[in-house]
Amino acid sequence: MDLSDRKKKILRAVVENYINTAEPVGSKTIAKETDMGLSSATIRNEMAELTRLGILEQPHTSAGRVPSPLGYRIYVNELMREYRLSVEEAQEINNALRQRIAQLDEIISEVGNVLSELTNYPAYALSKPAHKQTIVRFDFIYVDANTVIVVAMLDNNTVKSKLMYFPTGIDEPLLKKLSNVFNSTFTGLTEDEIDSALISAAERGANDPNGIVSAIAGFAINILSEITPAKAYLSGTSHILDHPEYRDVDKAKELLSYLSNDEELLKLPEPAREDGMRIIIGPENLAEQLRESSVIVASYDLGNEMHGLLGVVGPTRMDYAKIAARLEYITKGLKRIFSGGNKHPPHIEEPSK
Amino acid sequence: MDLSDRKKKILRAVVENYINTAEPVGSKTIAKETDMGLSSATIRNEMAELTRLGILEQPHTSAGRVPSPLGYRIYVNELMREYRLSVEEAQEINNALRQRIAQLDEIISEVGNVLSELTNYPAYALSKPAHKQTIVRFDFIYVDANTVIVVAMLDNNTVKSKLMYFPTGIDEPLLKKLSNVFNSTFTGLTEDEIDSALISAAERGANDPNGIVSAIAGFAINILSEITPAKAYLSGTSHILDHPEYRDVDKAKELLSYLSNDEELLKLPEPAREDGMRIIIGPENLAEQLRESSVIVASYDLGNEMHGLLGVVGPTRMDYAKIAARLEYITKGLKRIFSGGNKHPPHIEEPSK
DNA sequence: TTTAGCACTCTCTTCTCTAGAGTGCTAAAC
DNA sequence: GTTTAGCACTCTAGAGAAGAGAGTGCTAAA
Numbered sequence: 001m002d003l004s005d006r007k008k009k010i011l012r013a014v015v016e017n018y019i020n021t022a023e024p025v026g027s028k029t030i031a032k033e034t035d036m037g038l039s040s041a042t043i044r045n046e047m048a049e050l051t052r053l054g055i056l057e058q059p060h061t062s063a064g065r066v067p068s069p070l071g072y073r074i075y076v077n078e079l080m081r082e083y084r085l086s087v088e089e090a091q092e093i094n095n096a097l098r099q100r101i102a103q104l105d106e107i108i109s110e111v112g113n114v115l116s117e118l119t120n121y122p123a124y125a126l127s128k129p130a131h132k133q134t135i136v137r138f139d140f141i142y143v144d145a146n147t148v149i150v151v152a153m154l155d156n157n158t159v160k161s162k163l164m165y166f167p168t169g170i171d172e173p174l175l176k177k178l179s180n181v182f183n184s185t186f187t188g189l190t191e192d193e194i195d196s197a198l199i200s201a202a203e204r205g206a207n208d209p210n211g212i213v214s215a216i217a218g219f220a221i222n223i224l225s226e227i228t229p230a231k232a233y234l235s236g237t238s239h240i241l242d243h244p245e246y247r248d249v250d251k252a253k254e255l256l257s258y259l260s261n262d263e264e265l266l267k268l269p270e271p272a273r274e275d276g277m278r279i280i281i282g283p284e285n286l287a288e289q290l291r292e293s294s295v296i297v298a299s300y301d302l303g304n305e306m307h308g309l310l311g312v313v314g315p316t317r318m319d320y321a322k323i324a325a326r327l328e329y330i331t332k333g334l335k336r337i338f339s340g341g342n343k344h345p346p347h348i349e350e351p352s353k
Numbered sequence: 354m355d356l357s358d359r360k361k362k363i364l365r366a367v368v369e370n371y372i373n374t375a376e377p378v379g380s381k382t383i384a385k386e387t388d389m390g391l392s393s394a395t396i397r398n399e400m401a402e403l404t405r406l407g408i409l410e411q412p413h414t415s416a417g418r419v420p421s422p423l424g425y426r427i428y429v430n431e432l433m434r435e436y437r438l439s440v441e442e443a444q445e446i447n448n449a450l451r452q453r454i455a456q457l458d459e460i461i462s463e464v465g466n467v468l469s470e471l472t473n474y475p476a477y478a479l480s481k482p483a484h485k486q487t488i489v490r491f492d493f494i495y496v497d498a499n500t501v502i503v504v505a506m507l508d509n510n511t512v513k514s515k516l517m518y519f520p521t522g523i524d525e526p527l528l529k530k531l532s533n534v535f536n537s538t539f540t541g542l543t544e545d546e547i548d549s550a551l552i553s554a555a556e557r558g559a560n561d562p563n564g565i566v567s568a569i570a571g572f573a574i575n576i577l578s579e580i581t582p583a584k585a586y587l588s589g590t591s592h593i594l595d596h597p598e599y600r601d602v603d604k605a606k607e608l609l610s611y612l613s614n615d616e617e618l619l620k621l622p623e624p625a626r627e628d629g630m631r632i633i634i635g636p637e638n639l640a641e642q643l644r645e646s647s648v649i650v651a652s653y654d655l656g657n658e659m660h661g662l663l664g665v666v667g668p669t670r671m672d673y674a675k676i677a678a679r680l681e682y683i684t685k686g687l688k689r690i691f692s693g694g695n696k697h698p699p700h701i702e703e704p705s706k
Numbered sequence: 707t708t709t710a711g712c713a714c715t716c717t718c719t720t721c722t723c724t725a726g727a728g729t730g731c732t733a734a735a736c
Numbered sequence: 737g738t739t740t741a742g743c744a745c746t747c748t749a750g751a752g753a754a755g756a757g758a759g760t761g762c763t764a765a766a
Contacts, residue, residue: 026759039709044760062716062759139494141504149512151494151504159502161514237590238609241602249594249602256591379728392740397729415728415747 003055003074009036010046011055012079015067019319022244024064069282069316072294076279076320083321085329093118093329109233111300111310115330116236119323121314124265125233128308132190135220138182140175148175150216152223160223168210178216181206186217191224230308232262245292245315258289259313270309271299277324282316292316296323300331356408356427362389363399364408365432368420372672375597377417422635422669425647429632429673436674438682446471446682462586464653464663468683469589472676474667477618478586481661485543488573491535493528501528503569505576513576521563531569534559539570544577585615598645598668611642612666623662624652630677635669645669649676653684 003011013034017025027044036043047065050056055074056065067075085093096114112125134155141149146169151161185202186194194217203213237256246252258264264287271278277298283291290313297311310331312323356364366387370378380397389396400418403409408427409418420428438446449467465478487508494502499522504514538555539547547570556566590609599605611617617640624631630651636644643666650664663684665676 024759028759040759041709041711042707045708048761058760060716061761062714064759137496139502141492141494143490143506149492149504149506151502151514153496153502153516157516159514159516161504161512163506163510163512236613238606238613241606241609247602249600249605252602252605253591253594256594260589260591377728381728393728394740394742395738398739401730411729413747415745417728 006036006038007046007050008079009034010043011050011067011071012075014047014050014056014065015071015075015079018066019317022317024059024066026064029064067317069284072281072316072320073284076281080321080324083325085325089326090329093326093333097330097333107302108231108306108308109235111330111334112233112235115310115312115327116239118326118330119312119314120236120239120242121312121318121323122237122239122259123235123310123312124259124268125235126266126268126309126311127231127306129230132192133224134188134190135223136187138179138186138216138220140179142170142172142175145169145171150219152220154223162219164215164219166210166212166215168212170212174212177206178208178212181213182216182220186220191221194221194224230266232265234259234265243315245317251292254289255293255313258287268295268297268309268311271297274299274301277328279320279324294318294320296320296327298327298331300334302334359389359391360399360403361432362387363396364403364420364424365428367400367403367409367418368424368428368432371419372670375670377412377419379417382417420670422637425634425669425673426637429634433674433677436678438678442679443682446679446686450683450686460655461584461659461661462588464683464687465586465588468663468665468680469592471679471683472665472667473589473592473595474665474671474676475590475592475612476588476663476665477612477621478588479619479621479662479664480584480659482583485545486577487541487543488576489540491532491539491569491573493532495523495525495528498522498524503572505573507576515572517568517572519563519565519568521565523565527565530559531561531565534566535569535573539573544574547574547577583619585618587612587618596668598670604645607642608646608666611640621648621650621662621664624650627652627654630681632673632677647671647673649673649680651680651684653687655687 010030013030014025017029017033027040027047030043030047031038031040047056050071051058051065054068055071057068057071058065093114096118097111108125108127112123115125116123135152136155137153139151139153141151143149143163146166148164148166148170149161150164151159153159181202185198185205189198199214199217202217203209203211206213237259240246240252240255246255267287269278269280269286277296280290280295280297282294285291285293285295292315293313294316295311295313296318297309299307299309301307310327312318312327314323363383366383367378370382370386380393380400383396383400384391384393400409403424404411404418407421408424410421410424411418446467449471450464461478461480465476468478469476488505489508490506492504492506494504496502496516499519501517501519501523502514503517504512506512534555538551538558542551552567552570555570556562556564559566590612593599593605593608599608620640622631622633622639630649633643633648633650635647638644638646638648645668646666647669648664648666649671650662652660652662654660663680665671665680667676
């Protein structure tokens with residue numbers, strides 16, 4: 001799309017004005033609030049042209065103009081000023097992250113909360129399934145004649161354990177045998193590779209008619225399948241109702257129900273590049289319920305197999321520049337905290353678009 | 354409150370009609386839809402009386418009547434018919450529970466989802482902190498010269514483990530010593546009882562200048578403090594917008610924000626008796642934001658230190674009888690599944706109020 | 707190429723009016 | 737004494753009308 005510089009300036013003015021006011025923007029407003037030294041009539045002509053090109057839209061004949069999805073697209077791709085976080089904003093994000101990151105368990109949902117609070121839009125956080133993991137070693141701790149603690153260490157250095165009860169009884173020699181069998185047969189295998197053939201072979205190898213091997217193998221499979229399953233966390237849904245677009249309760253309800261569905265969230269698109277960000281505007285969304293909303297999504301990566309997506313949902317008239325800047329600051333900050341090893345959020349840096 | 358039988362009948366009719374229609378109820382409607390053989394005029398007189406007693410209310414002079422909070426209270430305490438779950442409804446609950454209960458981890462939040470879906474109101478689930486737990490045994494598994502797996506078994510038979518890295522190095526004899534120190538000093542203690550005096554004493558006992566003891570003790574404290582912390586899960590918030598009471602976006606927003614705050618949820622009242630149910634009507638709520646809503650709450654108990662509250666939030670005009678019946682069926686069902694050991698939901702039973 | 711002027715269009719708000727529902731009171735009927 | 741019919745009265749919700757305001761597109765002049 002090749003527009004004259006003047007058209008671009010006008011488009012930008014329309015988009016930014018509309019983002020702030022949520023009201024259709026008239027030619028007079030543009031003339032007054034930008035310093036192009038042009039009268040409203042000239043701007044009117046340009047806006048008429050932009051409307052013909054499908055970049056602006058008119059809600060009705062005598063209303064001001066509103067950006068079309070195409071208009072937003074052009075704005076986002078070419079015109080959006082890089083939003084520079086102020087020192088205060090960056091500080092605020094730093095504090096929010098620092099305070100919330102206590103237990104790693106819930107970090108992702110917490111980051112979603114932070115994101116939502118900082119943007120005033122609903123936010124979601126997805127954790128992606130890690131690459132197929134394997135168990136690298138098994139240990140067995142004897143507790144009493146019927147009880148054993150099974151400890152499994154994974155290839156990412158996490159450890160899982162479980163108390164298991166065997167009515168048929170066990171003793172130290174049996175444990176030793178089990179340890180040998182499991183460490184030789186079941187290590188280095190992904191979930192899929194542990195199948196019933198393998199289990200019954202191991203049962204024969206350990207001379208175990210009592211199902212002990214298969215119970216432990218079941219535990220192993222459980223661990224491998226439960227580790228970082230794709231999960232969705234949604235935060236700040238009530239922010240939806242802050243925005244005039246959703247004053248219509250039915251629309252709000254539609255979006256809210258949609259977002260509350262984890263499976264739908266997991267289907268949302270991802271950024272093309274690992275470190276990129278993606279903005280999906282209105283009708284570019286595949287889901288019917290998002291056709292009037294926009295999504296900004298970035299991926300995060302905490303190392304150690306923890307990675308996923310972090311997104312913000314809002315009306316098409318959302319402050320793309322600001323939200324994108326904050327989102328990027330957060331994802332970068334997370335990465336720094338977790339891979340760098342130092343426990344402090346990053347210092348202020350220049351965000352890119 | 355001593356009312357004539359006729360007044361009670363009329364009150365019940367008003368409440369139930371209002372619950373269904375969300376419109377103020379007129380004397381004519383009552384006359385028509387109940388078989389008391391009375392004319393609207395008579396009923397009008399009775400309703401005027403009930404209004405004088407503060408049991409009914411008039412939105413404005415010439416509108417029908419609406420129950421006051423006191424009216425709901427009387428209805429709930431004395432007039433509410435026991436709602437009998439139909440076979441289909443019970444079946445539906447059974448299925449919902451059965452399908453969802455896979456990993457115990459998320460069972461409580463899942464039950465919240467089920468509850469919300471079955472009632473069409475937002476529902477919350479709280480897990481209460483368990484009684485102070487203690488570690489009953491420690492085990493140490495040698496991995497390599499710098500790495501140990503620490504395994505701790507709690508008094509409720511759950512097992513926690515962690516891979517720990519010690520740059521100063523460790524060997525088998527040291528592990529043995531550690532095992533002795535921890536199993537003699539730190540077992541049977543609650544989180545509070547493990548204090549720094551104890552830790553430094555143990556450090557001296559183990560002759561450990563490298564902070565290994567204190568690192569492991571930190572892990573122990575972590576476990577004890579993290580186990581079933583009070584948690585809140587909220588489901589089905591979008592159902593709020595189904596009800597005409599919350600068509601006003603500002604009201605919906607107020608309630609939604611309130612419910613989204615975990616700390617507030619944790620402060621909500623509990624049933625007086627362990628197996629009881631509690632209904633809090635409108636202004637009986639302490640929180641300002643709930644003054645126009647009602648809460649029905651019951652406690653659940655899955656044995657094994659897992660217990661907490663399950664609640665439903667809706668407009669004061671909510672179908673108390675139906676919701677209470679479903680809530681009770683669910684809590685009883687949970688108990689049966691988990692304590693009875695059989696993995697199937699209960700059969701249909703008569704719910705009590 | 708830009709601007710001023712002007713008629714035109716459409717929405718939003720305000721006001722008025724009416725239909726309808728429901729009430730409370732009075733007097734008659736049971 | 738209780739119940740009912742009748743009726744005037746009150747209040748709301750909704751429909752229609754009117755006017756203000758904002759913004760447009762077109763034309764003609766600068």
